[in-house]
Amino acid sequence: MSISAKTRTDEVHARLRADILGGRFAPGERLKFTPLCQDYDASVGLIREVLSRLAEQGLVLANPQVGFQVKPISVDDLLDLTRTRTDIECLALRRGIERGDTAWRAQLVATHFTLSDTPRRDVSDPTRVAPAWEAAHANFHDALLAGCGSPRLHAIATALRDSACLYRRWQEAIDPYDAARDPAQEHATIFQHAIDGDADSAVAALAAHIELTTTLIVASRTPS
Known part of the structure; x- marks a missing residue:
């Protein structure tokens, strides 16, 4: 090509x-x-x-x-996706922290700064997530995974994150103003534990971050 x-x-x-x-x-x-x-x-x-x-x-x-x-969406698929995604992403994050690569840490700092400095809501429509924030969010989560040292593990984790995007968009439609959560604080907590080298706390924070979206979706709406 x-x-x-x-x-x-x-x-x-x-x-x-x-x-x-x-x-x-x-x-x-x-x-x-x-x-x-x-x-x-x-x-x-x-x-x-x-x-x-x-x-x-x-x-x-x-x-x-x-x-x-x-792709059709359903509670059963969401629960399976969440369990698998949590296992894989937490493994990738733990490996990144244990390796402690300077380049990975620098990228994590840079992507978190951009994410925290980018408005989450679209100025023209506050009920929608701003495209710039969406890109910054994807880059931050990718940086979390990229330090694992395994291209295969990184690719699997990234594919699972892509699959989860449909459901996350659904959750945003359910709660457009994030009344039930504080994404900025969730990301800051994951970031700080990762930079501090506290793998157990970082993994726990990432798992809670992923699982909260699922909890809110299941509690708010039953997919057809």
């Missing part, structure tokens, strides 16, 4: 991923090639490649009978 073709594929991937996470396509909705090609001004081959990548990231399902569809 040429550089220009890769750039175009990455662009369409980013747009479609954002539209799925932004709620343009509902969970379980079929993703048909003809309208997607028109909407994203892309060929069938490019759309197929993008959908396959999104399927690998857990946002789309490839079904022989149905074709591609946005």
